[in-house]
Structures are given as C-alpha cells and as structure tokens.
Amino acid sequence: MRRYARTLVAVALATTVVSGTAGWVAGNAQQAVTGPPPGTASWRADRLLGRELPDPERDTPAATARFFAGLTAAQQQELAVRHPLVVGNLDGAPVELRYRANALALRASHDPAFARLAADPDRRFLAFDPRGRGQVAEVFGDLATARRVSVIVPGADIDATTFDRTTDVYGTPAGMAESLYARTGPGTAVIAWAGYTTPVGLGLDAARGTLAEAGAERLTRFTDGLAAAGVPVTAVFCHSYGSVVCGLAAPRLRVADLVVLGSPGMRADSVADLRTGARVWAAKDPGDWIGKVPHVEFAGLGHGPDPASPSFGARRVPAEDAEGHTGYFAPGTRSLRTFAAIARGAYDRPAPAPAPGTATATGYPPSSSARPTMMPPGPRR
Template sequence: MRRFRVRRAVAAAVALAAVLGAGGWAADSRTAVTGPPPGSAAWTSDTSLGLPLPDPATTTPADVAAFFAGLSPDRQDALAVRHPLVVGNLDGAPIGLRYRANALALAAERTRELARAADPALPPQDHEAARTRAERYRTLLDGGRRILAFDPRGRGQVAEVYGDLAAARHTAVIVPGSDIDLLDFDRTTDPYGTPAGMARALYAEEQHGDEQHAGEQHADVQHRATDRQTAVIAWAGYTTPVGLGLDAATEDLARAGATRLTRLLDGLAVSTHPQAPATVFCHSYGSVVCGLARPTPAQASGVVVLGSPGMGVDSAADLDPGVPLWATARNGSDWIGDVPNVRLLGLGHGADPTAPGFGARPLPATGSHGHTGYFAPGTASLTAYAAVAAGRA
C-alpha cells in the first residue's frame, strides 16, 4: 500500500510538471524582495530627534506604534518628509502618516524616472521603461488614493486602501497570486484577477450588504447606515511568480511573502481599531502565502481561499484552530482544477482546501467563471465574502 501511494505521488508530480510545462516551465526564476525598506540605513543613522529611531529590520510593529505615539505630530511629519520610503512601509506607524509618506515617495520616484527618461546616456528601452514607471507613479498620486505601502525595488510592490482604515469596524486584506506587481495590481483588463479589482468589488458589495442588513435590523438602522463598516486593503506586498513556471510550483516566494504578510497583520493589529483582526482573502498562489503565514487569532479573524492550488499544508488542522478557514467551491471553468494537489520533491502545494476531508468551511461559487471570477459582482462567492468580512457569516 505504501509503495502504491509513493507511485501515485510520483505520478502526480510528473503530471504537475507537465501542466506547468505547458504554461511556461522555463520561465525565469524571480528573486524575492525581502528585508527592510529602501533608505533604512539613512533612517537608523538619523539623530535629528535626539533619540534612536526604531530599526525597521528588527523592531516589532507594536514597538514602532509605541515609538510614534511618543512623538508630536510635527516630529512625526518631519520623519515622513526626511524618510518617506521607510515611514511609508513601516508597519505599526500611524495610517495617515504612511499615506503622506508614500505620496512623497511616489512623487520623488516619479521625478527620478522622468530624469531617467530624458537621460541621453541611457538606451531607448530604458527610456521607455522609465516613462512607464513615471506614468504608473502619476496614477497612484491621482485622486487622493490611499497608498499604505510602496516599494519601487524589483518589479515593485504596493498596497492600497479602500475605505477608512483608521475608523473601520472590520478590515479585509486581499492577498493575490501570480503575475501581480506594481504595474499590474490594478490593471483594467481582467479586473477581478487583481487585488485592486477584488478590493473594490468587496468594498462595494460589503457596503451594499451592510445597507440591506441595516434595513432588516430596524432598531439599528441609523447607527449602521452612518458607520462605514469595512476597509479593504489590496496588498501587492510580496514578489509573486510570473506565469506558470517553477516559481509557481514551489514555495520559495510564498515563504518570503508569508513573512511580509505576518508583519502587515501585526501592524494592522496595533495601528487600527477594528472590532476584530483582519479577514484575509487569499487567491491562487496567495493561498500558499496565507497557509505558510499561519495567522493567529491576534492577527486574523478568518482566512478565505479561492482558486487555490493548495495551502502548503495537509489539512486545516495544520493551521491555527482559532482562525476559521473558508474554502470557495471551485467553478467548473477554473483551470486550477487541472493542477495536481501534491507536495513532492519541492513541487506542488498539497491537499485541495475544497476537499471535504481538508476541514475548511465551504463557500459557494455560483455565478463565477474562470480562475479570476470569484469577486465578480452578482456571484454567490462575492456575497459570501462580504458577509465573512463584515462578521455576518
């Protein structure tokens, strides 16, 4: 029997390689962006306040929050002006200060890219890349967008907030899968396959669902109608795989992403004041990130996976029992169903979270289509997500 199971696992691994090979097995490997934000060395050597600044590499978000709580608004702002890339990415720092710092960082990076685009010493392809980046930064600066994180290194990372994060009673975090970076996190094509598109849809659905719920709870109508319930974070905060290559079949990028996700959740726990910690929505390869992060009850009220190839664990029992896990039923046109659920020789992401024996709570997917259709308006999955995010599930 054991020999049969081994043969079956090997066959599944071969099948996984075949599936990924058809989608671009030879794709280049990506190097994860890790460690503290750009400018950290200048930050830690800054003595202008007459006291040491918290080391972004070692200081916990709780200690970061305590540090900023001891500063006047003027001193906080002075740090944001001098070190925008650090303050803008410092989990635990005040939310509004991070928005301001990231706006300053985006403006500075846009100026730098415009200079590169006009530099005669650079080749034409570098000019084009610089113009693309400069335009990307311009769009992120438009319309008072709330940018919670911004890192220009590598393919770039960004996080955007929908709603009032500082005042919301509930918080949701969207963790995306492959092919998401600074340029693609809010692309207009295939919008519900991007964290920004998912976040916008969830935020709109949650407000609609909250109004309906308020109508049913007559004694509470005025309170709920005036209190915006949920803020949603579109988090493109880790280096994602590109295509269906080796990176998508292994956990290396997910492990790096899990570290960043854990720090984000710790930061939200001390810098916001929701009724409960965030609900984390994990799409595709993002569900591997969430599985390896293993959020605790102090970090998350629940985890929802959708279009998942596996979570890097054998069952829900391997995760924290204090954090409810929901798995969205896979629609028939989602290609992720062709990926074998195996972990062998460093390939694959393990058991199917939608399988009855895995132990996740089921969510419906009626009306959804394809791998990126679960957040589309009018689907049963989006309605269910709004209920989970708002604590109505």
C-alpha cells in the first residue's frame, strides 16, 4: 500500500513538471546533433598521406593521438587546412592544431550568427560545429602549462549564438569559465564546453533525458580526447540541465571532482549510484527557481533526487549568496570561491572571503556599482 502511495505521489509530481506548476511548459523540441563532424566523408576519402586517416566516428581518441604523433608538423598543418571542421573537432588531435583548424573554420563560415566568435583572433576554440544551433568549446588559460584543467558544462538555451552573450553573463559557459579562471589564475585552465544540443525553453526536452544521453557521449569523448592529447581534465562543473549530462557521463568521466550547481537531478538516487570515483559536490542557492521543480523521475520525466539534499551524499558547496539560478559564478560569492578551490585542487582549504571593500578577482569591490555587467576580458592563453 505504501509503495502504491509513493507511486501516486511520483506520478503527480512528474505531471507537475510538464503541467505548468513548476514552470516547465514552454519549449521547442530539439534533435540532438550526433555523429562525426561535417566534412567527414571527404576526410575518409583523402589519401594525401598515402594511407587512411583516423576515423572520427569509429577510432578512439587514443588511436587518433597516436596517428598524429607519427606525423610531421607540416603534415599536421596540411590536414588542418584541408579539413578544418574535422580536425577542429577531432578528439585526440593535438590541442594547438585544433585551435588552428577551428580558427580557419570560423573565418570560412559565412553565417553571421558565428561572426562574433571569429572576430577576436586571440580566442582559442577546441571545437566548432556549425550544425543545428552550433556547438563550440573555448579555452581560458594555457592548456600546455596548466596543471589542473576544468570543464564547464552548461544547461538549457545554450548554443554557439548564446555561448557568450552579454546579458546574464554568468549563466553562459563563457562567462562562467572566464570568472572561474580569473579566480584560479596561473597553473590552471578552464574550458567552456557547449558541445551538445541543449533543450530550448523548459518543455519536455528539459524534463526528459534524451538530449542529456547524447550530450554525455560527446562529453565523455571530448574529455577522453584531451587526456589522449596529454591534457587530462581534473574537474567538471555542471550547471542546471548540464548536471543531467554529467550524471549520465559520471561512470566514464576520469576526473577528480564533479561539481553540480542549480541541478534538477542527475538521473541517480545518490552519489553511490553515480558509480564514479570522483568527489561529488553540489550547490543550490535557496532562491534558485530550480528548487520548485519536483526532484523525481517517473516514466522518463524528471531527473531524480536533488543532489544538494543531504540524503544524496554530495559534498555541499555554500551558495546562499549566489542570487538565483545563474549567479553561482558571480564574483565575490562563496560558491565561486569554493569552485576555485576545487579547480585548484585545494578543496580542503578554500580561499578565504575577501575583506569588505577589497578587490575581487575582477578588480572591483564586491559591492561596487562600477562593476560592469560583463567581466573585463581575461587572458585566454
């Protein structure tokens, strides 16, 4: 009888997710972008080197890394010029070569939606896929010298056109990554990864795990590719629906720390259910609207328990001053200070809070009205 009662409650709550009470009512259905990058057919047919090139779909990132290690610098560059969209998105290829290939692909794009990404030649992109709404990954810091590398995984309504918008900056992957890198500094790097098809609005896509499943595959291959290229990722920060992606990818992510913030759930009942060796952290601001979303999973709707609840078993990140769903990386917040400590590997001794009126990582006092809506551009190399 009790099990039956719990099932009825779960059904009622899951129905709430899409009925409007929680606000998940408007959204456009999305088709996940999957498969190898554009231009793969020409890449597979290329016999420039007198042999087959690594297959972007079937070969592992480790096999791809071994292939490029056997080429001369001139041969690598020739491939990037001939096939920029493939090389720029090829997991396991050398990092600097991917930067070069994506710069070429962005300059060759005639889509005005991507013009802003190509405007600054100093930006470093590890991925650029123009299919669908566009996918992109940008690096803040120097991957060649970084001892610790973090990846930001965003939630709904993020694509190549909203990746670094100037409104609601800390709700964008570029804004979150730049803010974290400004706090962590030399010896670290942060990657803003908008490498999967995100839900649009708060409709059925946001309540289901279909897009997250595809995203988890892409995230896993992306991090495996970096490790194969000699740049292992040490921490992943997952915002909102991005935490669903990370929950599904968790058993395959070889990272030290997995951090979720503003999470609707991770498709797991507890930390143990994630089957990961990583330390799992969770942050949720009391004023975050995500708290009104029922944390259940039933008949494919909803994403399970709240990772920030004590029963889930995650380490709690203080976030009382994060101010809503997109304020977790805002300068001066306790959540950002703790995130930075995790990113640096100093998770047991987070950075102290700045004294009132002192400068933050952005150079502005926490209460200063002079602080801009967009962070001053930080170093990207």
